[in-house]
Amino acid sequence: VTAFDQSDEDWWKGKRLGQVGYFPASYVRKVNPGETPYKVLTSVEIQHAHDGSTVRLLKDQIVVKISEPDEDQMLIIRTAEDVELPCPMKYVAEV
Known part of the structure; x- marks a missing residue:
């Protein structure tokens, strides 16, 4: 998942396999640089x-x-x- 709108702390907007949609922010983890x-x-x-x-x-x-x-x-x-x-x-x- 690539999250491109994190303005709402509970629901992020992102793209996965060509589809765009909202998903619970608690379902994903941010990958830091170097990880x-x-x-x-x-x-x-x-x-x-x-x-x-x-x-x-x-x-x-x-x-x-x-x-x-x-x-x-x-x-x-x-x-x-x-x-x-x-x-x-x-x-x-x-x-």
Whole structure:
């Protein structure tokens, strides 16, 4: 979705697949400069390094890449719930 009218804080106007319309602003997240949207390729549970909890990523879920992959092919992603965690590259692909 490309949002081009955000004058109403609850309803934004945007374009997706050639169609223009309004949608709830709470249904989308803004992608900041330097961040890249990625799609989860398969449902997977990933252990959060900080506290040992697990985060479930669902197939086709959109996440945001916030760092480049390291030598182990792990990158840091952010979910729509603002959870940041390392994720193996094999589970995601750039949108």
